[in-house]
Amino acid sequence: MDRTFQSPSGQRVRSAPCLRGSLVIGTLRSAYRVTLLLALIFSSVLSVRADWSFFRGNAAMTGAVPRTLPHPLEERWQFRTGDAIEGAPAIVGQQVFVASLDKHVYALELATGKLLWKSRLGPIKASPTVHKGQILIGDLEGNFYCLDVATGKIRWTFAAEGEIHAAANVYNDHIIFGAHDSRLYCLNSEGKKVWSISVDGPINAAAPIHEHFAFATGCSDGVVHIVDLRAGKEVGTISLGGETVSTPAVVGNHLFVTMISHQIVAADIPKQKKTLGFRTSASSDAFLFLACRRPEHRGCWESRPQGLRLGGYHWQKTLGFRHRRTRGCFAGHCCG
Numbered sequence: 001m002d003r004t005f006q007s008p009s010g011q012r013v014r015s016a017p018c019l020r021g022s023l024v025i026g027t028l029r030s031a032y033r034v035t036l037l038l039a040l041i042f043s044s045v046l047s048v049r050a051d052w053s054f055f056r057g058n059a060a061m062t063g064a065v066p067r068t069l070p071h072p073l074e075e076r077w078q079f080r081t082g083d084a085i086e087g088a089p090a091i092v093g094q095q096v097f098v099a100s101l102d103k104h105v106y107a108l109e110l111a112t113g114k115l116l117w118k119s120r121l122g123p124i125k126a127s128p129t130v131h132k133g134q135i136l137i138g139d140l141e142g143n144f145y146c147l148d149v150a151t152g153k154i155r156w157t158f159a160a161e162g163e164i165h166a167a168a169n170v171y172n173d174h175i176i177f178g179a180h181d182s183r184l185y186c187l188n189s190e191g192k193k194v195w196s197i198s199v200d201g202p203i204n205a206a207a208p209i210h211e212h213f214a215f216a217t218g219c220s221d222g223v224v225h226i227v228d229l230r231a232g233k234e235v236g237t238i239s240l241g242g243e244t245v246s247t248p249a250v251v252g253n254h255l256f257v258t259m260i261s262h263q264i265v266a267a268d269i270p271k272q273k274k275t276l277g278f279r280t281s282a283s284s285d286a287f288l289f290l291a292c293r294r295p296e297h298r299g300c301w302e303s304r305p306q307g308l309r310l311g312g313y314h315w316q317k318t319l320g321f322r323h324r325r326t327r328g329c330f331a332g333h334c335c336g
Contacts, residue, residue: 052091053130055167060250061208077113081106087127087167090135092149097135099124105137107152119152121145127167127206136175138164144177146191156191166206166247169214171229176214178203184216184225186232195232199225205247208255210269215255219245224255224267238267240274 056063082102089098095116096108101123107116122139129136134155135147144158162181169176174194175187180202186194201218207227208215213235214227224238240259248257254275255267266276 051093051130052089054090054169055088055127055129055206056247056249059169059171059209061169061206061247062249062251079106079108079113079115083123086125090128090130092130095149097128097130097149099126099128099137101125101140103139105135105147105152107149117152119147119154121154125165129168129170131170131175132173136168136170136177138168138177138179140164142179142181144168144175144185144187144191158185158187158191158193160185162202165204169207169209171209171212171214174229176207176209176229178205178207178216180204182218184214184227186229197225197227197232197234199223204245208248208250210250215248215250217244217246217248217257219243224248224257226269226272236272238269238272238274240265240267241277 050067055061057065079098081098081100081104084101085098086101087099089096091097091110094110096110096113097105098108099105099121103123104118104120105124105128106118108114109116121137122141122143124137124139126138130149133149135149135152136145137147138144138160140163142160142162142164144160144164146155146157147153148155160179160181160183162179162183164177164179166178171186173189175189176184178184178199182199182202183196184199184203184207185196188194199216199218199221200223201220203216204219205217207217209229212229214229216225216227217223217240218225220243222240222242222244224240225234226236226238227233228235238255240257242263243260244257244265245260246258248255250256250269253269255269257265257267259265259277262279264276264278265274266278267274
């Protein structure tokens with residue numbers, strides 16, 4: 001999942017014990033439940049239908065929901081696992097797929113939360129990715145799996161050399177993911193390595209994809225690495241001016257990412273240059289930040305016909321919960 005719910009390696013941020021391992025569809029009830037809710041919020045009411053097969057909904061990982069949500073949201077069901085759920089669920093058709101630190105991937109019925117199957121792997125923080133009848137996911141033991149959507153049976157595995165904390169992405173049926181061995185991997189549809197590249201520092205976040213390029217962050221180097229997926233080569237970098245453990249979002253020629261220093265950073269991709277660093281409150285409150293294409297719906301930035309205007313901070317909304325780490329929300333997904 002987006003490393004908003006993960007501290008740097010070796011420091012796990014836990015939710016309140018009473019919420020441990022709960023998957024909730026519906027109302028905002030707590031910081032931990034918000035993680036899961038915002039990933040599948042548009043599916044919480046069954047009349048609003050769309051697949052959410054990637055982490056944050058699409059390869060660019062914007063987290064945008066192109067639909068009007070019902071209000072108020074109501075809790076439909078809960079499903080409890082044996083340990084914490086730290087990754088966002090995936091939703092495809094009438095099924096929900098979610099992984100847990102209890103070493104299982106679960107398939108649930110969307111309408112009722114009924115268990116359809118579960119598959120035992122290793123302890124998992126990452127969100128599942130669903131692509132062409134396959135569930136793609138890595139675990140904290142460094143193993144990457146391809147599961148059958150219908151049965152949960154393992155089709156193939158690949159061994160990385162470090163923990164896998166974040167979701168995989170897909171480019172032309174090739175699977176892109178990072179690991180704590182400081183490498184970004186590309187596998188073919190049969191689980192064979194096509195290429196891998198090294199970055200400075202463990203990769204703790206997912207790599208969004210725009211056109212033919214992936215954007216990977218090493219959690220200690222403060223740099224976005226721009227990778228040409230066709231050649232498997234780094235073609236540029238963007239210095240962020242600090243450390244991040246969050247997954248970037250890519251909108252057109254702009255990249256957005258949150259920092260450990262409580263900043264939201266925007267960067268111009270063609271210029272490979274940071275263009276904005278907006279600092280949030282250092283308190284333990286969570287703030288909601290919105291990005292909208294309609295000028296009357298303004299958040300931290302807005303998009304107009306002549307282009308994206310950055311830095312136009314208009315308002316903030318404090319949410320009714322607290323956590324040990326500051327978080328904001330970009331386009332419907334919490335990021336810390």
